[in-house]
Amino acid sequence: MRPDVVTFWHGPLDRLRLTCLRSQVAAGHKVTVYSFEPLAPLPDGVGNAEAEAVLPHAFAEKLRPTGADGVWRDWTTLQFSDFFRMQLMARSAGLWLDADVLLLKPVEIDPAKPYFAWERPRQLGNSVLYLPSGDPIVAAFGALMRQHELTPDWLALRHRLTFALRRLRGSKRLSDIRVAIYGPAALTALARRAGELHYALPRKSFYAVHAEPKLFFEPQDFSALTGDPDIIGFHVSPKGRGNQPPVAGSLYAWAAERFGMG
Template sequence: MRPDIVTFWHGPLDALRLLCLRSQVAAGHNVTVYSFDPLAQLPDGVGNAEAEAILPQAFAERLRPTGPDGVWRDWTTLQFSDFFRMRLMARNAGPNNPGLWLDADVLLLKPVELDPAKPYFAWERPRQLGNSVLYLPSSDPIVAAFMALMQQDELTPDWLALRHRLTFALHKLRGSHRPSDIRLAIYGPAALTALARRAGELHHALPKKSFYAVHAEPKLFFEPRDFSALLGDPEIMGFHVSPKGRGNQRPVPGSLHAWAAERFG
């Protein structure tokens, strides 16, 4: 089944994210971006839905504290989106309503087909799954673990790695009782990997190159080079670009970025 694509965004969208959203529409998917404020100039075919109906903005107060002016700081958006995508997964209750999460900086080369009864994700690193591309049935134990966690006051995962437990213990000694203050993505890829291992679901993971061929090496996307092997590989479905401040950078001629801008721009 070809699922709808869903994601969350807070703040203005840069040129790279708009390009990626256009690629997702070009692949034949219905795309919806959830946000708390209306998003301007979305590409044709991309819908905008109210995020408050999925996870209230007030939930961010339980993560890294916002400032007195209400501005989200540091890891707030990152960690909020980790919970938001799991709330979206909890809505995947039937074969006719699957929602595939794609980060807004995932450039999609071809349509994604999935079995709505099975998880869909890929390796991001040798021992870690990525959660930038994610589908889980609503009954999946990973979803259940997150829903149970959200009932806690301190949001302390029972899947924390030993090194994170030690770091959190040190933070408690300093007066912090929020795991999110560790400033690590403990609710993101590390959490997905630990829970997938616990649920016996790691065998569902696609190869790293399926979506993360350029993720750790942004020069493969932004700098001029021969990228024909990447485009010619039938196992590569798309690229999680992770621009890291280069979202509004003009495409450099001869780069994969320039190719994408010409094709989807």
């Protein structure tokens, strides 16, 4: 089955994300970006839906504190999106793709089975994620969200020890100890507990350039990447380079031209 693609975004979309959204549409997916404020302009074929109905803006108050003016910091958005994607899974909304996932081909899933890939040798990525609504991982996040302090029962020993030390110094938020505490590490721990690690695709399926952004942004021979039949797409993770113009001879320049953003 070729699923609908869903994601969440807070703030303006940069050039790279717009290119990636175009690639998702070009692969034949219906794409919807959830947000609290209207997003414009969006590429043809990309819809915009109200995020408040999925997970209220006020939920962010349980996470890392916002700025003095109430504006979300980068880490607030990151942690909020970890919960938002699980809420979309509970609603059977579709396949989650981060807005910086560039697709080379359509994603096909079995709606009865989880869909994700290894990001690192011992850690799953959650930038590409599908879970059936009744999956134990979705249920675990649902139970967690009913807590006030958002302290999961699947924490690794090192995180439990770190949190215990922080609590002695007055911290009450688990979200303070690590920006991505509810992200890939949580998905990996829960997939292991549910016996679902065997569903994970190989790392190169989506994360071939994730840990080495120069493979995407700098000029080089990228034919081995675009010609590999086992690579479905790339999670780019631009880290501040999203609005920089593509450099000639780079994989980014190739993608920008291919998907109409050159």
